[in-house]
Amino acid sequence: MNALTTLGLLSPEILLLITALAVLTLDLIWHGERRTGWLPYLAVAGTLAAIVATLAIYGRGESILGEMMAADDFALFFKLVALSATALVILGARQHIAARARREGEFYFLLLSATLASMLATAATDLISLYLAFEFLSLASYVLVSYLRGDDFSVEGGIKYFLYGAVASAIMLYGMTLLYGATGTTTLRGIAEGLNRSAGPLASLAIPISIMLLAGFAFKIAIAPFHQWAPDAYEGAPTPVTAYLSVASKMTGFAVLLRVMVVGMGDFQPTWARVLGAFAIVSMVLGNLVALQQPNIKRMLAYSSIAHAGYIMVGFVTHGLDPVGFTGLNGVLFYAMVYVFTNVGLFLGIIAFENATDSTKIADFAGLFRRSPVLAISMCYFLFSLTGIPFTGGMFAKIFVFGPAMQAGPFGLLLAGIGVVTSVVGAYYYLNVVRTMFFVAGDASAPAVPVGRLVQIGLVAAAVVTLAIGVFPQPLVDLASRSAVVLGMLP
Amino acid sequence: MEDVVGSVPLTWYLVVAAALFCIGLYGVLTRRNAVSILMGVELILNAANINLVAFWRHVGPEQLDGVVFALIVITVAACEAAVGLALIIGVFRSRRSVDLSDIDLLQG
Numbered sequence: 001m002n003a004l005t006t007l008g009l010l011s012p013e014i015l016l017l018i019t020a021l022a023v024l025t026l027d028l029i030w031h032g033e034r035r036t037g038w039l040p041y042l043a044v045a046g047t048l049a050a051i052v053a054t055l056a057i058y059g060r061g062e063s064i065l066g067e068m069m070a071a072d073d074f075a076l077f078f079k080l081v082a083l084s085a086t087a088l089v090i091l092g093a094r095q096h097i098a099a100r101a102r103r104e105g106e107f108y109f110l111l112l113s114a115t116l117a118s119m120l121a122t123a124a125t126d127l128i129s130l131y132l133a134f135e136f137l138s139l140a141s142y143v144l145v146s147y148l149r150g151d152d153f154s155v156e157g158g159i160k161y162f163l164y165g166a167v168a169s170a171i172m173l174y175g176m177t178l179l180y181g182a183t184g185t186t187t188l189r190g191i192a193e194g195l196n197r198s199a200g201p202l203a204s205l206a207i208p209i210s211i212m213l214l215a216g217f218a219f220k221i222a223i224a225p226f227h228q229w230a231p232d233a234y235e236g237a238p239t240p241v242t243a244y245l246s247v248a249s250k251m252t253g254f255a256v257l258l259r260v261m262v263v264g265m266g267d268f269q270p271t272w273a274r275v276l277g278a279f280a281i282v283s284m285v286l287g288n289l290v291a292l293q294q295p296n297i298k299r300m301l302a303y304s305s306i307a308h309a310g311y312i313m314v315g316f317v318t319h320g321l322d323p324v325g326f327t328g329l330n331g332v333l334f335y336a337m338v339y340v341f342t343n344v345g346l347f348l349g350i351i352a353f354e355n356a357t358d359s360t361k362i363a364d365f366a367g368l369f370r371r372s373p374v375l376a377i378s379m380c381y382f383l384f385s386l387t388g389i390p391f392t393g394g395m396f397a398k399i400f401v402f403g404p405a406m407q408a409g410p411f412g413l414l415l416a417g418i419g420v421v422t423s424v425v426g427a428y429y430y431l432n433v434v435r436t437m438f439f440v441a442g443d444a445s446a447p448a449v450p451v452g453r454l455v456q457i458g459l460v461a462a463a464v465v466t467l468a469i470g471v472f473p474q475p476l477v478d479l480a481s482r483s484a485v486v487l488g489m490l491p
Numbered sequence: 492m493e494d495v496v497g498s499v500p501l502t503w504y505l506v507v508a509a510a511l512f513c514i515g516l517y518g519v520l521t522r523r524n525a526v527s528i529l530m531g532v533e534l535i536l537n538a539a540n541i542n543l544v545a546f547w548r549h550v551g552p553e554q555l556d557g558v559v560f561a562l563i564v565i566t567v568a569a570c571e572a573a574v575g576l577a578l579i580i581g582v583f584r585s586r587r588s589v590d591l592s593d594i595d596l597l598q599g
Contacts, residue, residue, distance in 0.1 A: 127560070142578060149581055156585075166532045167531075170515070170535035170536050171535065173539045174538060174542070184551055
């Protein structure tokens with residue numbers, strides 16, 4: 001393969017890198033509100049260009065850079081997920097960050113860097129490139145969480161995220177070295193062959209290595225029992241960063257987990273499927289039950305995102321239990337895309353509210369319907385989608401994940417059952433926010449909540465996509481199925 | 492010199508690495524000081540490096556992936572320490588302490 005083809009397949013990353021560097025440079029040389037106001041537009045334009053480039057190379061799946069990376073459909077799908085999330089988050093970040101931090105250009109630079117790292121991580125097919133991209137993503141995220149240096153909460157969220165993350169990734173690295181020692185190679189394909197060749201003696205290593213690797217991946221996904229950082233980091237972080245962590249960073253973790261487990265450790269499927277299934281159960285139960293008692297909406301959504309990680313994991317695990325004739329994997333991809341638009345959409349509403357009132361307490365949302373009916377209705381719609389009510393993308397996401405699980409034997413049925421029951425528990429706290437907004441009388445003299453133009457664009461885009469998926473899910477199902485096939489697991 | 496290195500069996504290196512890993516993990520789990528936790532993490536990373544280099548020499552010195560991996564880990568560890576210490580300084584500015592027991596605004 002020649003260099004030009006490689007560059008073509010890396011064009012989304014290159015475009016994003018150029019945009020990030022341009023934003024950083026212009027932030028240094030531009031002064032004054034009138035000019036720096038263009039930075040978010042530039043960042044969004046670069047992200048959209050990267051989305052177009054990603055769509056242009058769809059279906060050309062090739063291994064590049066000496067098996068270090070694969071520009072296959074699976075990676076491209078998760079690149080689309082990360083890029084869509086980034087575009088929406090930048091739209092929401094403008095007003096929020098400008099009002100709270102001295103410089104905002106660096107914020108977009110860090111956000112674009114984190115997305116670049118996500119894209120590299122989803123494509124990585126070698127332990128070295130995987131570790132490097134994963135750490136790149138983590139380092140950018142730590143700084144993003146503690147971006148508001150003067151805010152004690154932001155700094156505290158950042159240090160907690162960092163300490164948990166550093167330990168988790170160090171343990172993951174130790175597991176990777178054992179995997180390298182056991183197989184003598186760092187490429188995922190080579191590892192699969194090596195493990196297959198010596199399946200007998202290495203079987204005893206499968207559980208410890210899986211758990212060490214999972215420490216790193218599960219940390220990024222924020223699935224129980226590696227979730228302790230999430231509520232603190234989510235609550236402390238600037239709200240746009242919370243939105244970013246809950247979708248882009250989480251889904252990147254899923255992409256890496258799927259690829260490493262399916263491609264690299266496919267032979268040990270029965271082992272890790274049980275472990276991940278247990279994680280899913282704990283996440284769904286714990287996430288939903290603890291979310292019930294949260295007075296702060298950011299913290300509530302942190303626990304909700306732990307629960308959603310559990311739902312997504314159900315799709316992946318049941319896939320592991322029944323490799324033939326099952327479609328849970330494309331359910332995972334479908335869920336990832338829907339969750340991006342639903343969750344970031346809801347966060348955009350919260351950002352608009354926080355910009356006006358400086359509060360994220362659920363009780364303060366009282367009377368929002370009377371103050372700002374459109375904002376309240378759009379947030380209500382996203383909450384319905386998270387609950388899984390018809391005519392939202394969230395309903396199909398749940399069906400595509402739980403449906404296959406129900407046909408995957410007793411363990412799958414157990415997982416799906418717990419998923420459905422805990423979803424009902426989840427409905428209680430999601431709809432509680434709706435009830436507060438619509439039926440609890442708030443301060444009668446409170447003015448309408450102004451929603452900035454960029455946030456409006458983001459809200460409309462997120463709502464339109466969520467509704468479109470909720471009414472016509474087929475195109476996304478096709479895309480997800482096509483992308484999942486690449487991992488070589490669908491019949 | 493070559494013979495001395497060659498005569499040490501792989502297991503010994505792995506035992507040293509595992510011991511280092513355990514010491515690091517113990518430090519991470521028991522210390523309350525953020526800097527000490529960072530030191531524990533560095534120990535775990537170094538344990539991984541010993542593993543990498545030992546395995547590299549054992550399974551195939553003709554391919555460079557093991558040592559390259561180790562070099563990359565050293566680089567990443569440096570970046571991580573830089574970001575980590577910056578965050579710790581940030582916390583110290585606001586709390587006058589780097590003890591995790593004092594960093595307790597966010598709870599629930």
